[in-house]
Amino acid sequence: MNEYTPCCPVCAAELDPRHDEQQCPGCQAVLRFEASCPDCGAPLEQLQGCGAVNYFCQDCSSLISKHRIVFAIRQVGDGE
Numbered sequence: 001m002n003e004y005t006p007c008c009p010v011c012a013a014e015l016d017p018r019h020d021e022q023q024c025p026g027c028q029a030v031l032r033f034e035a036s037c038p039d040c041g042a043p044l045e046q047l048q049g050c051g052a053v054n055y056f057c058q059d060c061s062s063l064i065s066k067h068r069i070v071f072a073i074r075q076v077g078d079g080e
């Protein structure tokens with residue numbers, strides 16, 4: 001179960017956590033979730049393994065468990 005409900009950084013509308021990239025239903029901004037390190041906040045590198053996705057923090061030089069990553073929401077466009 002994932003109880004985390006992401007919100008738009010622009011208008012605070014609730015977003016759909018199932019999509020990495022989406023348009024905000026409130027302000028139409030195009031938003032992207034970026035996996036970030038829970039320890040230092042740096043963006044994580046995604047490593048595609050054998051059927052699994054791993055996350056690696058270069059700053060911490062360690063693999064981050066999928067259950068520990070936090071998502072930073074970044075605006076990548078204004079939807080116009």
Ligand SMILES: [Zn+2]
Pocket residue numbers: 008009010011012013024025026027028029
């Ligand atoms: Zn919005």
Ligand SMILES: [Zn+2]
Pocket residue numbers: 037038039040041042057058059060061
């Ligand atoms: Zn880190």
